[in-house]
Amino acid sequence: MLQLDAEVVDADLVRIAGTGPYNKSLGKKLNNSSRIFRYIIETKQSKVVVKTRSDPICEGCSNHDNCRETAFLGVPIMLDDRCIGVVSLVAFNQESGDRIKNNIQLFLDYIEHISQLVVIKVSEAKKNGSNLDEVFSNLINNMDQGVLVLDDANRVLHGNPQALDILNISHSELALIEVNIQPLLPHNNKLKGPEQHIVTLGECQELVVGQFHVIANKQLFLMSFHQPNTSITADDTPASPFSNIIGESNKMLQLKTLIARVAKSPSSILISGESGTGKEVFAQAIHKYSDRSEQNFVAINCAAIPEQLLESELFGYVKGAFTGALTKGKVGLIQAANNGTLFLDEIGDMSMTLQSKLLRVLEEREVMPLGSNASTPVNIRIISATNRNFAEMIAANEFREDLYYRLNVIPLYLPALREREGDIELLVYYFLDRHSQAIGTCYPGITEEVINSLNAYHWPGNIRELSNLVEYLVNIVPSGDQIDIDLLPPYFDTPQESCTPMVSINDDNVSLEEMERIKIEDSINRLGNRKLVAKELGIGVATLYRKLKKYRLSC
Known part of the structure; x- marks a missing residue:
């Protein structure tokens, strides 16, 4: 009708509507040449450009020399004092440019009217939705877990403060870079619950534990409370010797x-x-930190x-050293x-x-x-390890004292886990x-x-017991x-938060529930095992869990 092309972008500079050349890349974020749109969104004011190559706002534009636009008119779409997008008219030839130049106020009034219609539609949608968008936004921003909101094209629309902290990125940076989220392990969508994902942020990558929830045409990437302290970088840098x-x-x-002092x-x-x-693990760390790190570590x-x-x-x-020896002989571990x-x-x-033969090796090399x-x-270089008391062994003539001093030049004592x-x-x-990675299952949370x-x-x-558990x-x-x-x-005992006074089961004032609790507590104190307690009470283990x-109570 206006014999001009039109374009609509949202507040994140994503093109959501357009005619002519702008109809080919809907849903995509504008590139660095979107200086005019940024100006309108930031100032919340209309902008008209009738000489695109000479207007100050066009200076520095990456597309300045190749720009085909001859004139531009843009109007902010305002909602509750927020600019939620821009409606614009664009000319690509001199005739269309003159049309904008000669009808600036008319076109401004017309486009402002169009933008008001958009605002009315948005307001009605909010009203009909009982302001659920605002409720959900406040809920997401105040969650303890990190949350990313993505559209159906996997573009990130929003990240709450917790998510930004986990990804070590600001909100403005998140809006400018391309984000991709892919599961670390291929699983044909069979896994449900949190799992490890590679989150690509431009040229950087982070390993994040979370899961997707699809709501209407949006996706929520809900991050787990604990995140493994792991970052993936493009550089294949060697791991620290203390990484394990x-x-x-x-x-x-x-x-x-x-x-670090004695390794070399x-x-x-x-x-x-x-x-x-x-x-x-410590012996390997010493080897990796030493000047021998490129040579064999033999254990x-x-x-x-x-x-x-x-x-x-x-x-x-x-x-031929002994019966059953290999015909070619064998290189020993010391030589290896x-x-x-x-x-x-x-x-x-x-x-x-x-011990005598090893002492000779250490002395004669x-x-x-x-x-x-x-x-x-x-x-x-010899690194040896023991969990035995050498003083007692030497006194009992079970270990050579001279070998002990050869081995114990630098003593290292590893504290027990309970001391750490x-x-x-x-x-x-x-x-x-x-x-969870070794088993191929999703990363579980822990209370x-x-x-x-x-x-x-x-x-x-x-540590071996903890790892097995x-x-x-x-x-x-x-x-x-x-x-x-x-x-x-069952051997893990959880302390009670408070002591419950003893009540006699024969008391006429005791309720059935109180009698049941006392009976269960008595069985727990005597047996200390859930299966035995359930068997004595004549109930299933699942029923016992519910009653605990x-x-x-704890058992």
Whole structure:
């Protein structure tokens, strides 16, 4: 009717309507040449340009030299003092440009009338929807979880403050870059509940745990409360040698500092600590941080191999050294670790005979394979580990004192898990992430009550026990659910929040519910096992769970 082309963009500079050349890229965000639209949205004022290449607002436009527009007229669409978009008329030849130039006020009045019609429609939609959009916006912005709102084309329309914090991005940056969200593991849409996603933000990537919810033509990406501390970058940078050492307690920070100081030394290191504290993990970290990191790291458990076999494994043998020997002989682990690191786990279980031979290797820096008359020079660093008391073993003539001093040049003591204040929760989240990936299931949440129970436990098996427990929990938790206190094994005791006064069941004033609670509590105190309690009471375990929650009991 006006013999002009028209274009409509929303407040995020996404083209939602257009004629002529603007009808080909609907739903796409405008590029850097949208200076006029930005001006109108920011100032909330109409703008007319009748000489596009000479108007100051067009200076610096990336499309300045190739612009085909001869004139432009844009009007803001205002709703409750907010600019929700722009309606514009555009000319592409001199005749159309003159039409805009000669009818500026007429066109402004007409387009303002059109924009008011849009406002009326939006207001009616809000009224008919009982202001649900505003309610949902306030709800999303005040949620404790991070939320991204996407349209049906996977464009991000909004991110609440929690989501922006997780993604380490500002709201203005989010509006300017392309965002893509893809599941980390292929699963044919069979998984329900939170799972790991790769969120691509321009050139950067983040690993985020969350799930999609489809509502009408919108998608909500609801992020889990805990996010693994993992970022994916385009650069293939080597991992830190301490990347597998999880812990920020004072003892762990001191230990990491000490390792950084001694790792590059060729001196022997003896790692002591309880079973399951992660001695081999620390030995590998020392090797990776040393000057030998490009060479072999050879590990052997001295307690897991019989004495005769351990000797041939360590020192190797030549052809015909003994019955059953390989015809070509075998290179021992000491030689295999030449120029690298040899890790001897459970060194306290090595026989006295082998201790003497190992001492000779350390003193002479050469190894003689079984059945050979010639020694081979070796350049190795020895890291050994034990959970035994060497002072008692030396006193009982079970370990050579001279070998002990050779091995214990640099002593490292690994604290037990119960001594590492604040590290249990970090390790729980680390193992949740690792085991859920290994199993191929979605990343589960975990309740604060479970964390408190794990913190209160004494962990006789240390980190190995914690890892096994988390793997068990990841296997049994229903997909999409949180790990609840009821899933913990029965040996985890949760303290009661308050003490309940004893009531006699024979009291006539006691209700049936109170009698039931007392009976259950008595069974728990005697048996301490949910299955046994349920069996004694003659009810199913699921029924027992409901009653435990009802009476706020734990078992």
